[in-house]
Amino acid sequence: MNPIARMIETHPATPFVDAGALAECIAACLECAGTCTSCADACLSEDSVADLRSCITSNLNCADVCAATARILTRIGTAKTPNVVAMLEACRTACADCATECEAHAGHHEHCRVCAEACRRCEEACARLLAALG
Amino acid sequence: MNPIARMIETHPATPFVDAGALAECIAACLECAGTCTSCADACLSEDSVADLRSCITSNLNCADVCAATARILTRIGTAKTPNVVAMLEACRTACADCATECEAHAGHHEHCRVCAEACRRCEEACARLLAALG
Amino acid sequence: MNPIARMIETHPATPFVDAGALAECIAACLECAGTCTSCADACLSEDSVADLRSCITSNLNCADVCAATARILTRIGTAKTPNVVAMLEACRTACADCATECEAHAGHHEHCRVCAEACRRCEEACARLLAALG
Amino acid sequence: MNPIARMIETHPATPFVDAGALAECIAACLECAGTCTSCADACLSEDSVADLRSCITSNLNCADVCAATARILTRIGTAKTPNVVAMLEACRTACADCATECEAHAGHHEHCRVCAEACRRCEEACARLLAALG
Numbered sequence: 001m002n003p004i005a006r007m008i009e010t011h012p013a014t015p016f017v018d019a020g021a022l023a024e025c026i027a028a029c030l031e032c033a034g035t036c037t038s039c040a041d042a043c044l045s046e047d048s049v050a051d052l053r054s055c056i057t058s059n060l061n062c063a064d065v066c067a068a069t070a071r072i073l074t075r076i077g078t079a080k081t082p083n084v085v086a087m088l089e090a091c092r093t094a095c096a097d098c099a100t101e102c103e104a105h106a107g108h109h110e111h112c113r114v115c116a117e118a119c120r121r122c123e124e125a126c127a128r129l130l131a132a133l134g
Numbered sequence: 135m136n137p138i139a140r141m142i143e144t145h146p147a148t149p150f151v152d153a154g155a156l157a158e159c160i161a162a163c164l165e166c167a168g169t170c171t172s173c174a175d176a177c178l179s180e181d182s183v184a185d186l187r188s189c190i191t192s193n194l195n196c197a198d199v200c201a202a203t204a205r206i207l208t209r210i211g212t213a214k215t216p217n218v219v220a221m222l223e224a225c226r227t228a229c230a231d232c233a234t235e236c237e238a239h240a241g242h243h244e245h246c247r248v249c250a251e252a253c254r255r256c257e258e259a260c261a262r263l264l265a266a267l268g
Numbered sequence: 269m270n271p272i273a274r275m276i277e278t279h280p281a282t283p284f285v286d287a288g289a290l291a292e293c294i295a296a297c298l299e300c301a302g303t304c305t306s307c308a309d310a311c312l313s314e315d316s317v318a319d320l321r322s323c324i325t326s327n328l329n330c331a332d333v334c335a336a337t338a339r340i341l342t343r344i345g346t347a348k349t350p351n352v353v354a355m356l357e358a359c360r361t362a363c364a365d366c367a368t369e370c371e372a373h374a375g376h377h378e379h380c381r382v383c384a385e386a387c388r389r390c391e392e393a394c395a396r397l398l399a400a401l402g
Numbered sequence: 403m404n405p406i407a408r409m410i411e412t413h414p415a416t417p418f419v420d421a422g423a424l425a426e427c428i429a430a431c432l433e434c435a436g437t438c439t440s441c442a443d444a445c446l447s448e449d450s451v452a453d454l455r456s457c458i459t460s461n462l463n464c465a466d467v468c469a470a471t472a473r474i475l476t477r478i479g480t481a482k483t484p485n486v487v488a489m490l491e492a493c494r495t496a497c498a499d500c501a502t503e504c505e506a507h508a509g510h511h512e513h514c515r516v517c518a519e520a521c522r523r524c525e526e527a528c529a530r531l532l533a534a535l536g
Contacts, residue, residue, distance in 0.1 A: 177477035
């Protein structure tokens, strides 16, 4: 079991949503924050950096939104549902934007392909949590 | 002129929204992130910490959302408007929640009063920017 | 292979240190940032919150340092070795402090036990990277 | 009085160091995090982006370290002095590196000149706090 799932399991409060879906979304946010930070740096190192400006910006934005979303989702002791929902919407939007940018470069840059996959996984995990929160 | 306004002024790109309103909102987000981090720590130090759990959580959430929002607003080189709008909505929501929590304790704790004011300023700055992006 | 390792592998630049040790340290930082954010929230939810103030502060500090360290380690395109070394020292210090705090409560709170393990893993990964950087 | 100074003044705990120097350092960290995030975006927008890679990386690193340092300095309820000292060292190192990078471009890019000034102010504020902590 990954450490985030174990942390939720051992938390004194009951999560505001299915614990498995929550752990999966937090893990997807942390992973996506990591791959986006790396993809921004890899794009900056490419010879074609001038063509990758928009991709780099999407990467940096997505890393920041995912990192903040992971933290907010993790705070299950006192549920702040409107806050969680608005943040999940912002995260889904940032992940969709970054996935689209990276997919456009996936044929030339393998790091964009790997990053786009992480963005799509996180976008879907946010969508599932939003659906569960109704 | 504050440094953020000077940075926007010297940036090679034209901002996606009125430069003055943008600089004001970024400054409000940075200030609110700072006061919320401090208010969480101050509440944690109070004898009545057990009654301040929900306030501390709101403070921590608001600090994270404001910090991420400041960064996304700052990236004017390539406008990602849907991303900016969703993040401003999340920030306005987090600031409103944290202001309400802190206002409930403002009579007993001066740090909550100061923090609530910063939250309301940031909430209003986000609302103004959302209206301008409308 | 985890996504961070794949990102390093597909990056156009050669890492400033052994790629495997680097990927392991970044993953340990992200994991520790996640468990510390959760442990702070779990401690805040405990009946004995007043006895856990110092632990909560260590958790919050450690989460912030680990998140920043993960980002700095990830930027391999232009090596900033003195910066990396100073940050690894700060991260090792924060992880050691948080592990010691959490270990003191591990008998009563399973979340502190899980979190302490993540802190020790991250502390060791930072120490290994510092040793490799000589 | 700026809001950070008012928050420290209204905090139930006594700061671990002179309150004025502490408030000044936190404000300098927040300002530097803001200008560095902006300078990275401005550099990325320049025609000469390929020559500014190292500067952009220094900007991104410095923004992350300054943001984390501001948070750790703000948590005065339970002093974690070794943690604070190590983080101030990392912040001083990151600010010095970023100032040097930005100063090299200050003749061509006004945003680098403004950012270098913020980095030097933050570097000096960290050095003063380190000296005070002995």
